[in-house]
Amino acid sequence: MKEAIIAGITAALTAFLQNIILGWFNFDYSIYRDGFDMFLILIDFGSFMIMFLLIFKVLKKLFIKDDE
Numbered sequence: 001m002k003e004a005i006i007a008g009i010t011a012a013l014t015a016f017l018q019n020i021i022l023g024w025f026n027f028d029y030s031i032y033r034d035g036f037d038m039f040l041i042l043i044d045f046g047s048f049m050i051m052f053l054l055i056f057k058v059l060k061k062l063f064i065k066d067d068e
Helices: 004-023 036-063
Strands: none
Touching: 004 036
């Protein structure tokens, strides 16, 4: 249950940070407006996944203590 809460918080935080960071680079991509471009999709999705995984790992390490 704790991991699901951490994942939800991470997704919201990642979406917020991604908008800020990609806004600095004037990167504004929408598949509906700009059409299908694999390179732009990889930038958009890849940056989200990298940030999500980093933030998730940090939050998990801070808030979930393993008994190892």
